[in-house]
Amino acid sequence: MVGEARDQRWRLMTLCVLFAACAVVLLYRAYSYQVLEYQRFHDLASEEHRLKKEIVPRRGDVLDRNGNPLAVSVMYKSVYAYPPSIKDPAAVATALSGVIGEPSESILAKLRSNSNTAVLLKRKLPAEVSTRIANLSLPGVFLQAEPFREYPEGSIAAQLLGFVGKDFKGLASLELSLDRELAGEPGLIDAERDTVGGEIAIGRRDVIPPRDGSDAVLTIDRFIQRMVERELANAVKEYKGRGGFIIVMDPKTGEVLAMASYPTYDLTAEEVFDPNHQELYKPTAVTDIYEPGSVMKIVTMSAGIEEKLVSPSTVFNDTGVLRVDGAIIRNWDFSAHGRETMTQVLINSCNIGASYVSGLLGPERFYRYIDAFGFGKPTGIDLPGEASGRYRTPKDPDWTRVDLATNSFGQGIAVTAIQMVAAASVIANGGVLMKPMVVKAFRNGDSVREVPPVQVRRVISPETARALTEMMVHVVEDNSLKLSVVPGYRIAGKTGTADLPTAAGYTSGATYASQVGFAPADDPRFVMLVRIDDPEKKFGGQVASPVFKKIAEQLFAYMKIPPSDPAKARAAAAR
Amino acid sequence: MASVLMGIASLFYLAQTSDLAATGYSIQELQAEESDLKLKNEQLALEVAKAKSLSAVEAEATKRLLMVPAKNLVYVQASPVDDGPVRAASASRGEPRSVPALEKASAPPSPGLLDVLKDTMASALAPRSLRKP
Numbered sequence: 001m002v003g004e005a006r007d008q009r010w011r012l013m014t015l016c017v018l019f020a021a022c023a024v025v026l027l028y029r030a031y032s033y034q035v036l037e038y039q040r041f042h043d044l045a046s047e048e049h050r051l052k053k054e055i056v057p058r059r060g061d062v063l064d065r066n067g068n069p070l071a072v073s074v075m076y077k078s079v080y081a082y083p084p085s086i087k088d089p090a091a092v093a094t095a096l097s098g099v100i101g102e103p104s105e106s107i108l109a110k111l112r113s114n115s116n117t118a119v120l121l122k123r124k125l126p127a128e129v130s131t132r133i134a135n136l137s138l139p140g141v142f143l144q145a146e147p148f149r150e151y152p153e154g155s156i157a158a159q160l161l162g163f164v165g166k167d168f169k170g171l172a173s174l175e176l177s178l179d180r181e182l183a184g185e186p187g188l189i190d191a192e193r194d195t196v197g198g199e200i201a202i203g204r205r206d207v208i209p210p211r212d213g214s215d216a217v218l219t220i221d222r223f224i225q226r227m228v229e230r231e232l233a234n235a236v237k238e239y240k241g242r243g244g245f246i247i248v249m250d251p252k253t254g255e256v257l258a259m260a261s262y263p264t265y266d267l268t269a270e271e272v273f274d275p276n277h278q279e280l281y282k283p284t285a286v287t288d289i290y291e292p293g294s295v296m297k298i299v300t301m302s303a304g305i306e307e308k309l310v311s312p313s314t315v316f317n318d319t320g321v322l323r324v325d326g327a328i329i330r331n332w333d334f335s336a337h338g339r340e341t342m343t344q345v346l347i348n349s350c351n352i353g354a355s356y357v358s359g360l361l362g363p364e365r366f367y368r369y370i371d372a373f374g375f376g377k378p379t380g381i382d383l384p385g386e387a388s389g390r391y392r393t394p395k396d397p398d399w400t401r402v403d404l405a406t407n408s409f410g411q412g413i414a415v416t417a418i419q420m421v422a423a424a425s426v427i428a429n430g431g432v433l434m435k436p437m438v439v440k441a442f443r444n445g446d447s448v449r450e451v452p453p454v455q456v457r458r459v460i461s462p463e464t465a466r467a468l469t470e471m472m473v474h475v476v477e478d479n480s481l482k483l484s485v486v487p488g489y490r491i492a493g494k495t496g497t498a499d500l501p502t503a504a505g506y507t508s509g510a511t512y513a514s515q516v517g518f519a520p521a522d523d524p525r526f527v528m529l530v531r532i533d534d535p536e537k538k539f540g541g542q543v544a545s546p547v548f549k550k551i552a553e554q555l556f557a558y559m560k561i562p563p564s565d566p567a568k569a570r571a572a573a574a575r
Numbered sequence: 576m577a578s579v580l581m582g583i584a585s586l587f588y589l590a591q592t593s594d595l596a597a598t599g600y601s602i603q604e605l606q607a608e609e610s611d612l613k614l615k616n617e618q619l620a621l622e623v624a625k626a627k628s629l630s631a632v633e634a635e636a637t638k639r640l641l642m643v644p645a646k647n648l649v650y651v652q653a654s655p656v657d658d659g660p661v662r663a664a665s666a667s668r669g670e671p672r673s674v675p676a677l678e679k680a681s682a683p684p685s686p687g688l689l690d691v692l693k694d695t696m697a698s699a700l701a702p703r704s705l706r707k708p
Binding site for chain 2: 068072073076077202566
């Protein structure tokens with residue numbers, strides 16, 4: 001009996017201890033949740049009814065030098081539907097069909113999909129259409145505002161402007177390189193939400209405003225850009241070429257007025273990016289290298305005159321053949337020009353004459369000038385993917401004296417088009433190299449940040465620049481074709497014809513036909529490079545010169561440049 | 576008494592809260608309306624920019640106004656302006672009165688280079704129907 005009573009007490013005691021232990025555990029958990037981990041659970045609870053909404057900043061516009069918009073950001077609304085919330089899909093499809101202009105069958109198919117996420121019915125609705133949809137108050141149908149990039153001038157300067165992706169980030173050219181300035185910084189709405197996700201009107205609301213992107217004012221002139229693109233497309237078709245490009249630049253500031261490439265792509269297309277044509281999206285004038293051919297002779301001759309080794313009237317005997325380290329160098333026309341001045345060397349585009357000058361200079365001085373004119377390194381223009389160009393120097397193990405000779409007339413040396421234009425600008429700008437630029441300023445509200453022109457270095461003296469200018473004027477006026485002469489105007493120029501290298505070497509017969517030049521020669525307002533790739537007629541003088549002339553004539557009129565010889569201009573106009 | 580005061584205070588609080596909620600919702604509505612108007616404004620600005628684009632202006636000039644591109648621009652040298660001394664009129668002293676500056680300015684000026692250019696372009700761009708054959 002006594003043993004039974006003791007047994008009961010023990011069991012009772014055990015239960016009491018067990019309950020006490022459970023109570024302690026429960027109390028500890030309660031203490032832990034409510035005191036020790038208070039902040040964590042408070043945050044979790046707050047997060048449940050917290051609304052965090054990003055405020056998308058406005059992407060800055062891209063404007064031409066006169067403030068005309070080339071690429072702008074415009075908000076549109078897109079209409080979406082959430083199928084599980086739609087009770088009568090047929091009625092909704094019928095109601096929407098008349099408003100958004102889509103067949104009700106295709107809308108109905110989307111509404112009847114088993115999607116548990118919102119489906120897009122139509123993007124980029126005009127304001128009046130989105131207002132009409134909002135007024136319909138259709139359950140399960142909602143509108144979402146989204147920014148789109150628009151091009152008021154149509155698809156001009158496509159390879160220069162580039163484009164943005166669906167996330168509105170820059171993917172090519174200026175849209176990519178200026179993305180930081182154009183994109184801005186997003187803002188944030190931090191508020192409380194109700195059970196359906198809407199913002200509680202009387203709840204807490206913290207707003208961090210967005211910083212809108214800056215507008216980029218380019219150095220491009222929309223008129224010149226459009227005209228140059230039109231002339232380039234016509235020239236490529238007329239001369240049955242594969243493509244080409246044209247750059248027009250202000251030699252005194254380095255401001256690029258127009259930069260056109262052909263073939264190009266359509267910025268205004270529904271889907272701009274086509275993975276099969278990625279080569280079209282880069283600004284080839286800065287990303288691609290080529291052998292400039294005889295255009296390079298102006299650089300060689302500048303160096304020779306600056307070093308006082310030759311003058312425009314120095315006479316040289318062109319035998320038509322030059323042997324260098326066992327290699328034979330000939331003129332482009334395989335002829336011998338006999339005794340000729342340095343000016344005639346340029347007029348006749350004599351390879352032997354250019355090799356003669358580079359021989360006088362020697363490798364050290366010749367490559368010093370090649371470097372000083374800006375070849376072999378990026379110019380620093382504000383476009384992505386700029387190439388450096390390439391040439392061998394005596395420091396390279398495979399360099400030979402043949403390189404010195406051929407580099408002097410633009411073979412065995414690869415340059416970008418923008419380097420070639422900048423080098424020609426040295427002569428037009430009295431001997432000073434300017435950094436090419438495409439962005440003139442950034443604007444944000446009332447604040448304007450100007451991008452000043454950058455003077456890189458003095459390359460040659462003003463006297464040498466003047467002498468070269470006169471020689472280049474003779475090249476335009478005294479050659480047999482005279483295809484880039486504009487009556488009444490003094491134009492300085494030099495043509496170039498370079499063999500297009502292929503895997504088999506230089507034997508394809510295809511050429512790059514080019515001309516570089518500037519005008520008016522006495523006070524240059526523009527420098528221009530025209531290159532037509534693989535034209536039916538092979539030479540720069542036959543193909544690029546007429547294009548140069550056509551554009552120069554229009555530039556004279558547009559830029560209000562009067563002729564230096566009005567009588568000659570009048571006589572030509574009267575004919 | 577205390578409970579009456581409590582009741583009045585509660586009613587006042589309730590009225591304030593509901594008024595605040597109503598105001599909050601109307602603010603939200605106004606914000607939505609504002610963003611709609613901004614969106615409409617952006618779209619209209621785009622339409623204006625498109626109408627001012629070179630292709631639109633060219634189409635208007637050539638198709639509707641039947642203009643043609645200017646060719647053979649003629650630049651004419653502007654004659655130098657004779658800026659002789661202009662003396663103030665002094666009738667009381669009987670001095671000969673020179674031409675006052677204003678009168679001089681109102682006389683038809685000799686055509687400047689830009690004026691001649693504008694005239695030439697205007698005549699070249701005139702509608703075809705008005706041009707001499």
